[in-house]
Amino acid sequence: MTQFTNGNVNGHRKSSRIPGFYRKSLEERVGYIADFADLNSAEADILLNTGLQSEQADSMIENAIGTLALPLGIACNFKINGRDYLIPMAVEEPSVLAAVSHAAKLIRAGGGFRTESSDPVMIGQIQLLDVPDMHAAIAALEANRTMLMDEADSVSQSIVRRGGGSRDIEIRPFPDTPVGPMLVVHLLYDTRDAMGANAINTAVEHIAPVVAELTGGRTNLRILSNLTDQRTATARCIVPASELDCSGMDGTTVAKRIEEANAFAIVDPYRAATHNKGIMNGIDSVVIATGNDWRAVEAGAHAYAARNGRYSSMTDWHVNEDGDLVGEITLPMAVGTVGGATKVHPTAQVAMKILDVDSAEELAQIMVAVGLAQNLAAIKALATTGIQSGHMKLHARQVALAAGADNGMVQRIADQLVAEGNVRVVRAREILAELELETELIPA
Ligand code: MEV
Numbered sequence: 023m024t025q026f027t028n029g030n031v032n033g034h035r036k037s038s039r040i041p042g043f044y045r046k047s048l049e050e051r052v053g054y055i056a057d058f059a060d061l062n063s064a065e066a067d068i069l070l071n072t073g074l075q076s077e078q079a080d081s082m083i084e085n086a087i088g089t090l091a092l093p094l095g096i097a098c099n100f101k102i103n104g105r106d107y108l109i110p111m112a113v114e115e116p117s118v119l120a121a122v123s124h125a126a127k128l129i130r131a132g133g134g135f136r137t138e139s140s141d142p143v144m145i146g147q148i149q150l151l152d153v154p155d156m157h158a159a160i161a162a163l164e165a166n167r168t169m170l171m172d173e174a175d176s177v178s179q180s181i182v183r184r185g186g187g188s189r190d191i192e193i194r195p196f197p198d199t200p201v202g203p204m205l206v207v208h209l210l211y212d213t214r215d216a217m218g219a220n221a222i223n224t225a226v227e228h229i230a231p232v233v234a235e236l237t238g239g240r241t242n243l244r245i246l247s248n249l250t251d252q253r254t255a256t257a258r259c260i261v262p263a264s265e266l267d268c269s270g271m272d273g274t275t276v277a278k279r280i281e282e283a284n285a286f287a288i289v290d291p292y293r294a295a296t297h298n299k300g301i302m303n304g305i306d307s308v309v310i311a312t313g314n315d316w317r318a319v320e321a322g323a324h325a326y327a328a329r330n331g332r333y334s335s336m337t338d339w340h341v342n343e344d345g346d347l348v349g350e351i352t353l354p355m356a357v358g359t360v361g362g363a364t365k366v367h368p369t370a371q372v373a374m375k376i377l378d379v380d381s382a383e384e385l386a387q388i389m390v391a392v393g394l395a396q397n398l399a400a401i402k403a404l405a406t407t408g409i410q411s412g413h414m415k416l417h418a419r420q421v422a423l424a425a426g427a428d429n430g431m432v433q434r435i436a437d438q439l440v441a442e443g444n445v446r447v448v449r450a451r452e453i454l455a456e457l458e459l460e461t462e463l464i465p466a
Pocket of ligand 1: 115296297298299300301303400401404409
């Protein structure tokens with residue numbers, strides 16, 4: 023397990039605790055981030071104006087016709103292994119940034135997150151059918167384990183030079199499948215700072231004929247598994263009960279209610295799906311902002327949540343003997359800092375600069391910390407005030423925008439919609455018309 027401190031302990035780096043960040047203008051926020059992360063004016067311009075250009079999109083995918091932009095926000099208050107991080111998150115859903123920043127502040131009061139991760143080991147699968155003698159095939163594979171790993175290493179020299187490459191061969195017999203007996207061979211392969219899909223797929227395609235030869239079987243699929251349970255990251259935190267006082271409820275009660283909320287997700291898959299969706303609100307947003315493959319991370323996370331045979335909570339929260347709240351999450355996290363969209367997408371490159379991570383493992387650890395914080399924010403709100411009041415305030419801004427309000431009018435209209443308890447576009451249009459009339463009637 024690797025843990026990062028990065029030499030930036032004890033306030034060496036600028037603080038991620040920025041009171042009132044949400045009240046600053048967009049330009050002021052970008053200015054702050056530029057200062058925090060040493061962005062140059064071209065990089066600040068990518069955030070404010072340009073982003074991904076159609077020509078770049080054209081070289082990324084087939085049949086491109088343009089781009090689809092998402093809001094990019096900054097989560098504040100994160101302290102992970104003693105280091106302050108500002109975390110870029112790409113997401114269209116209101117409340118996510120405010121909620122995660124709030125939770126990170128509570129966790130900061132308990133000393134911040136402690137995180138660790140396994141080595142970045144991916145799994146490549148080879149499906150073998152028509153194996154004449156299962157026992158002999160397994161024995162042949164076991165006897166040739168080192169040869170198979172050397173063969174896999176021979177195709178991606180650059181990863182091997184950087185300290186990655188084959189780690190093990192696993193053999194998994196499935197005697198009874200809808201198409202008869204099947205043998206599945208796993209290649210465990212350390213892809214270092216790459217997410218590594220190409221490297222692992224190349225490696226299994228390369229050794230598949232050798233595997234077929236050794237076993238006398240026929241290979242069918244040769245592809246990575248997205249259940250990357252050899253490549254996990256863990257985050258832990260303690261929230262002092264005194265930080266959890268909320269809406270007239272004392273912190274000890276809130277901590278207990280959060281533990282109860284988590285227990286609901288542990289036992290009931292219907293609740294677990296929603297609980298985990300909230301966690302992935304946070305994780306996916308960082309995965310997307312950094313140009314990583316969020317479908318891969320989603321697939322791995324949900325499969326891992328069902329690893330004990332029943333779909334369950336991705337997090338664990340309990341009250342410790344001091345009455346404080348202790349949280350933990352472990353998830354497969356196949357993300358990279360080199361290659362793919364991370365290096366091609368201009369906004370993802372700026373996001374990576376803001377994060378300033380040294381390795382894929384550090385990035386993975388940040389992502390699970392965000393997931394843990396996002397979950398705390400959601401279940402704290404649900405276990406106390408409910409989420410609708412907070413959501414409605416932010417939703418009202420979107421409704422005002424949809425009604426055609428410009429930036430100067432959005433907050434005023436949103437406030438009135440919330441005060442009236444009628445957050446609908448029809449009503450927002452009426453208020454906008456009234457305000458415009460008022461403005462026209464004011465003599466110049
Ligand atoms: C909404 O996007 C996410 C939540 O439903 C998560 C949860 O219920 O824990 C609030």
